[in-house]
Amino acid sequence: MEQPDATIHQPLRLKIMAALKALPDREQIEFVRLKSLVGATEGNLGAHLSTLEQAGYIDVEKDFDGKKPRTRVRLARSGRRAFDAYVEYLREIVEANGAR
Amino acid sequence: MPISTSEAQAALSDIAKTSRASATTYGYRHASPHLIVWGVIWALGYGLSYLRPQYGATWPVLVLIGTVASFWVGWKSRPAQSKGYDWRYAATALAALLFITAIYAIMPPRTGLQAGAFFPILIALLYGLIGIWTRGTRMLIAGIALAALTLGGYFLLPQYFMPWMAVVGGGALILGGFWLRTV
Numbered sequence: 001m002e003q004p005d006a007t008i009h010q011p012l013r014l015k016i017m018a019a020l021k022a023l024p025d026r027e028q029i030e031f032v033r034l035k036s037l038v039g040a041t042e043g044n045l046g047a048h049l050s051t052l053e054q055a056g057y058i059d060v061e062k063d064f065d066g067k068k069p070r071t072r073v074r075l076a077r078s079g080r081r082a083f084d085a086y087v088e089y090l091r092e093i094v095e096a097n098g099a100r
Numbered sequence: 101m102p103i104s105t106s107e108a109q110a111a112l113s114d115i116a117k118t119s120r121a122s123a124t125t126y127g128y129r130h131a132s133p134h135l136i137v138w139g140v141i142w143a144l145g146y147g148l149s150y151l152r153p154q155y156g157a158t159w160p161v162l163v164l165i166g167t168v169a170s171f172w173v174g175w176k177s178r179p180a181q182s183k184g185y186d187w188r189y190a191a192t193a194l195a196a197l198l199f200i201t202a203i204y205a206i207m208p209p210r211t212g213l214q215a216g217a218f219f220p221i222l223i224a225l226l227y228g229l230i231g232i233w234t235r236g237t238r239m240l241i242a243g244i245a246l247a248a249l250t251l252g253g254y255f256l257l258p259q260y261f262m263p264w265m266a267v268v269g270g271g272a273l274i275l276g277g278f279w280l281r282t283v
Contacts, residue, residue, distance in 0.1 A: 004103055009103075011111075011114070014111060014114060014115065015114060015115075015118045018114070018115040018118040018119045018122070019118050019119070019121070019122040020122075021119065022118070022119040022120075022122035022123045022126070023122060023123075023126055024126075027126075029122075029126075033125065033129075036283075037118065037121055037122055037125060038118065087112070087115065090103070090108040090111050090112050090115075091108075091112070093103055093104075093105055093108040094105055094108050094109055094112065097105040
């Protein structure tokens with residue numbers, strides 16, 4: 001990877017991807033839990049989730065839990081691959097400079 | 101958009117921190133209903149052992165109910181990608197049951213008090229170890245609290261040990277379960 005993935009590179013989106021990657025494959029997390037995990041405001045998190053969803057990196061599901069609206073998010077397969085590649089890219093930078 | 105080494109290191113550190121927090125929260129969310137189930141079982145078991153000591157079937161029946169409830173909770177909250185039941189839960193329960201049976205056969209408790217204190221100490225150890233290995237501070241605190249309450253009741257209030265364990269031991273597990281859900 002010559003250039004970092006600009007979608008994941010943004011710090012909050014990176015945290016979102018890391019939080020989702022730590023879950024078992026295809027497992028969802030509720031919006032409110034994700035918000036507290038990454039320390040974001042509701043509006044800010046919503047905007048970054050939209051960006052990640054448009055890139056095809058996450059799946060967002062909106063439904064109702066009883067009468068309460070609920071938003072759940074999970075990492076898509078392409079998101080998992082992109083995140084792994086981004087982490088590898090960061091490691092290569094650290095290792096390349098550490099080896100000098 | 102080149103990234104410097106320090107930026108890359110900071111990003112990797114952020115990733116590690118967030119991943120750990122996410123995994124811990126996930127673990128708490130899954131452990132929480134089990135703590136609540138067993139808190140209720142303990143409250144009923146120790147309470148009935150104190151109020152109706154003549155009912156010998158109290159604990160076997162309650163342990164069976166608790167085990168079935170735990171299986172159901174594990175099934176309901178199984179990871180999305182899993183196709184069936186994770187038999188490691190059943191194997192864990194069986195290993196624990198065999199271990200306790202072996203310990204009781206080798207060193208049979210001389211009093212009901214000893215029998216009643218051993219199991220909570222074992223569970224406290226389990227929670228403590230889970231807390232240590234998963235860096236789950238809340239699980240570690242739950243284990244320490246359970247051990248302290250059990251030992252406190254055993255040594256300081258032996259005549260009230262059963263109601264103590266019903267209210268404080270069972271209550272601590274139930275509250276601990278709800279506490280894990282707040283993360």
